[in-house]
Amino acid sequence: MKPTSSGQLSFIRPYKPLLIVLSGPSGAGKDAVLYRMKVSGYALKYVITATTRQQRPNETNGMDYYFVTVEQFHDMLQKSELLEWAEVYGHWYGIPKAEVRKALDMGQDVIVKIDVQGAATIKKMIPNAVFIFLVSTSKDDLALRLRQRHTESSADMALRLNAADDEMNQISRFDYVVVNHWDKIDQAVADIIGIIRAEKCRVVPREITL
Amino acid sequence: MKPTSSGQLSFIRPYKPLLIVLSGPSGAGKDAVLYRMKVSGYALKYVITATTRQQRPNETNGMDYYFVTVEQFHDMLQKSELLEWAEVYGHWYGIPKAEVRKALDMGQDVIVKIDVQGAATIKKMIPNAVFIFLVSTSKDDLALRLRQRHTESSADMALRLNAADDEMNQISRFDYVVVNHWDKIDQAVADIIGIIRAEKCRVVPREITL
Numbered sequence: 001m002k003p004t005s006s007g008q009l010s011f012i013r014p015y016k017p018l019l020i021v022l023s024g025p026s027g028a029g030k031d032a033v034l035y036r037m038k039v040s041g042y043a044l045k046y047v048i049t050a051t052t053r054q055q056r057p058n059e060t061n062g063m064d065y066y067f068v069t070v071e072q073f074h075d076m077l078q079k080s081e082l083l084e085w086a087e088v089y090g091h092w093y094g095i096p097k098a099e100v101r102k103a104l105d106m107g108q109d110v111i112v113k114i115d116v117q118g119a120a121t122i123k124k125m126i127p128n129a130v131f132i133f134l135v136s137t138s139k140d141d142l143a144l145r146l147r148q149r150h151t152e153s154s155a156d157m158a159l160r161l162n163a164a165d166d167e168m169n170q171i172s173r174f175d176y177v178v179v180n181h182w183d184k185i186d187q188a189v190a191d192i193i194g195i196i197r198a199e200k201c202r203v204v205p206r207e208i209t210l
Numbered sequence: 211m212k213p214t215s216s217g218q219l220s221f222i223r224p225y226k227p228l229l230i231v232l233s234g235p236s237g238a239g240k241d242a243v244l245y246r247m248k249v250s251g252y253a254l255k256y257v258i259t260a261t262t263r264q265q266r267p268n269e270t271n272g273m274d275y276y277f278v279t280v281e282q283f284h285d286m287l288q289k290s291e292l293l294e295w296a297e298v299y300g301h302w303y304g305i306p307k308a309e310v311r312k313a314l315d316m317g318q319d320v321i322v323k324i325d326v327q328g329a330a331t332i333k334k335m336i337p338n339a340v341f342i343f344l345v346s347t348s349k350d351d352l353a354l355r356l357r358q359r360h361t362e363s364s365a366d367m368a369l370r371l372n373a374a375d376d377e378m379n380q381i382s383r384f385d386y387v388v389v390n391h392w393d394k395i396d397q398a399v400a401d402i403i404g405i406i407r408a409e410k411c412r413v414v415p416r417e418i419t420l
Contacts, residue, residue, distance in 0.1 A: 133413070176411040191411050197404030201386040203343070 016205045017104050019126060020044070020111040020196065023119035024134035029180040029188070030113050031064075033134060036189045037111075044196075045103035045110045050076065053091035066096070083210070084114065084121045093118065101210050109196065116170050123173055128206040130199050132192060133174040137181050226415045227314045229336060230254070230321040230406065233329035234344035239390040239398070240323050241274070243344060246399045247321075254406075255313035255320045260286065263301035276306070293420070294324065294331045303328065311420050319406065326380050333383055338416040340409050342402060343384040347391050 022030055038046060050066040052073050061067045068076075073092045076082055085094035095112055103110045114122065122129060171177060176195050180188040199206070232240055248256060260276040262283050271277045278286075283302045286292055295304035305322055313320045324332065329341060381387060386405050390398040409416070 132411075171413060174413050176408065177413050178411050191407050194404035194407030195411060197401050198386065198408035201342075201388050201401050201405060203381060203384050203387050 017107050017208070018109045018196065018199055018206065019100070019104065019129040019208050020109065020192075021119050021122055021129050021131050022111055022113045022134060022192070023116050023131065023174070025116065025136075028134045028136050029182070029185065030134050032185055033180060033188050033192065034111070034113055036185055037192065040189070042193060043109070045099075045108045047095055047099050047103075047110055047112045049093050049095055049113065050082070051091060051093045053089075053093075083112075084118050084125070086115065086118045086121070088115050088117065097210065104208060104210065120170065120173060126208060126210065128208055130195065130206070131174040131176070132195060133171050133177045134180055134188065135177060137179060226410075227317050227418070228319045228406065228409055228416065229310070229314065229339040229418050230319065230402075231329050231332055231339050231341045232321055232323045232344060232402070233326050233342065233384070235326070235346075238344045238346050239392070239395065240344055242395055243390065243398050243402065244321070244323055246395055247402065250399070252403060253319070255309075255318045257305055257309050257313075257320055257322045259303050259305055259323065260292070261301060261303045263299075263303075293322075294328050294335070296325065296328045296331070298325050298327065307420065314418060314420065330380065330383060336418060336420070338418055340405065340416070341384040341386070342405060343381050343387045344390055344398065345387060347389060 022034065024030060034046060037044065048062065048064075048066055050068050050073060052068060052070050053065075055061065055065070055067045059065065059067075070092065073085075073094060076094060076096070077085060081097055082094035083097040083100055085092060087093075093115070095114070095118075100110050100112070112122070116133075119131060123131060176191075178188050178191045178195075232244065234240060244256060247254065258272065258274075258276055260278050260283060262278060262280050263275075265271060265275075265277045269275065269277075280302065283295075283304060286304060286306070287295060291307055292304035293307040293310055295302060297303075303325070305324070305328075310320050310322070322332070326343075332339060333341060386401075388398050388401045388405075
């Protein structure tokens with residue numbers, strides 16, 4: 001931490017990209033928050049998850065998810081091409097490892113959207129990632145969001161709401177909790193951007209190795 | 211971390227005000243950054259330091275500092291009315307304790323501007339405060355800022371520049387380092403506001419007791 005001979009201060013550190021893990025219960029608004037960050041032009045690498053679940057009408061392949069077959073998914077898995085994978089509500093989800101590594105190597109901050117089980121797996125592998133738990137203000141609100149999707153069966157919805165209680169208990173594994181008041185999504189986005197700014201100012205930077 | 215009977219989630223915590231300690235070498239731009247935060251209307255309690263040093267032409271008593279006599283200062287000290295005090299460059303500086311406590315009790319976030327020695331003292335008393343080290347980009351820049359004040363003698367300036375090296379070594383006691391590029395002060399302000407937002411999202415909140 002001494003000034004270098006040039007007079008520049010050595011704590012103006014070389015750029016350390018962050019790995020940000022955005023998680024939380026289904027229906028907390030992870031997609032909406034990420035979408036808002038994307039359209040505001042916030043410079044992050046938004047990692048796209050591969051999934052075997054069915055594409056929803058409003059989703060685009062290669063934008064929202066990589067929609068793959070079960071066979072394609074297992075092929076990626078066998079070739080160790082996935083950073084993390086999980087079966088959630090009967091479907092497979094996985095994060096292409098190469099995409100994360102490439103971005104970090106280029107000095108880009110990476111954000112990964114993942115369910116709470118997946119976040120727990122990443123926490124074991126990469127404890128120095130930044131773990132953010134996004135949550136809506138109430139369970140009623142959570143149910144409302146799920147209903148508004150209009151694309152879930154009642155059975156699917158009950159399954160997700162039961163899972164939400166367990167997920168809440170896992171919050172202690174996270175660094176930050178961001179509350180997404182459904183009518184104030186910009187506040188949640190500002191919180192996440194604030195967290196990223198703050199993390200970049202840490203005296204002890206996080207070392208990420210994949 | 212379980213949902214309460216009302217359906218509200220218990221981790222929507224009661225408001226915990228923060229104590230933010232803004233420090234760094236002389237000439238790093240602490241005053242300029244705080245001024246920018248104030249005029250932008252950012253809701254913080256800006257604690258005013260009492261000092262025995264001479265008022266500069268551009269300073270207002272009760273706004274920039276409480277300018278007091280040595281006798282008045284020692285009276286406050288004897289009555290334990292100061293949270294922290296120090297002799298810096300031959301003058302006394304102290305933080306009126308009542309002002310900090312009153313703000314925290316009202317749920318207001320408090321920001322204290324203090325030299326590096328003073329920050330070390332507060333760190334011992336209140337380790338859970340948020341410690342931010344503000345620094346300008348280079349020593350040349352630091353000298354330039356001091357010169358631009360036009361109010362320091364050459365001897366004073368040499369004393370301050372020598373002190374700056376020691377202060378740099380103390381950075382490890384801080385949580386965050388914010389780099390104040392002299393032509394991009396808004397970036398430093400945004401970093402500090404980001405740090406405050408992030409700290410308010412911590413899963414493990416900081417408990418402050420005075």
